[in-house]
Amino acid sequence: xxxxxxRAALAAALAVPAAAAMAKSxxxxxxxxxxxxxxxxxxxxxxxxxAQLQGGTSALRIAGDRIRFARALFERRPALVVxxxxxxxxxxxEDVAREAGYLPVAVPPKLAGMLYKTSAxxxxxxxxx
Numbered sequence: 001x002x003x004x005x006x007r008a009a010l011a012a013a014l015a016v017p018a019a020a021a022m023a024k025s026x027x028x029x030x031x032x033x034x035x036x037x038x039x040x041x042x043x044x045x046x047x048x049x050x051a052q053l054q055g056g057t058s059a060l061r062i063a064g065d066r067i068r069f070a071r072a073l074f075e076r077r078p079a080l081v082v083x084x085x086x087x088x089x090x091x092x093x094e095d096v097a098r099e100a101g102y103l104p105v106a107v108p109p110k111l112a113g114m115l116y117k118t119s120a121x122x123x124x125x126x127x128x129x
Contacts, residue, residue, distance in 0.1 A: 029077070030077045030078060030079040030126075030127045031077070031078070031079050032056070032057075032058065032076075032078050032079055032080075033051075033056060033057045033058075033078065033079060033080045033081075033082065034057070034058050034059075034060060034073065034076075034078040034080070034081050034082070035047070035048050035051045035052070035057055035058070035059040035060070035081075035082050035083070035084075035111075036059075036060055036061075036062050036073075036081060036082070036083035036084070036085060036093070037059060037060075037061055037062065037083065037084050037085065038061070038062050038084065038085040038086060038089065039061045039062075039063075041084065041085075041120065043084065043118040043119055043120030044084035044085065044118075044120050046118040046120070047084050047114055047115055047118045047120050047122070048061075048084070050114045050117070050118070051082070051111060051114060054110070054114075060073070062083075062085055062089055062093075066089055066092040066093060067092060067096060069093075070092065070093045070096035070097065071096055071100075073093075074096060074097055074100035074102065075100075077127070079126065079127070080105075080108070080124060080125070080126050081093075081097065081102070081124065081125040081126075082107055082108075082111050082122055082123070082124045083122060083123050083124070083125075084115070084120045084121065084122045084123075090123050093125075094123070094125065097125045101127055101128050102125040102126060102127050102128070103125065103126065103127075103128055104123065104124065104125055105124050105125065105126045106124065107122050107123070107124045108124070111124075
């Protein structure tokens, strides 16, 4: 029979949250820029094409179930997500982004200039901290 002392039981109880915290911190670092666009808007399609030509940016058209789409996107941990879509899609994607630790930010100037040329209205999300 194994006898546990109070000290050993307390040490074991404190080790569990520490191990859980280490598992959460093992997430990979955010990287890359993703442009989301609604394919029904001509300005959104033009913006996505312009952003891809600049390089370092991948473009994804918003399709299917918006919640599942956004969850799959934020599992990839992009460093910046810039979107041009309907307001309803933006709200749903932002909700999923907040759950994943992202916050709304200003569209970077380089991409904002491209948005201005296409007269599309956009939004951006980036990870906290």
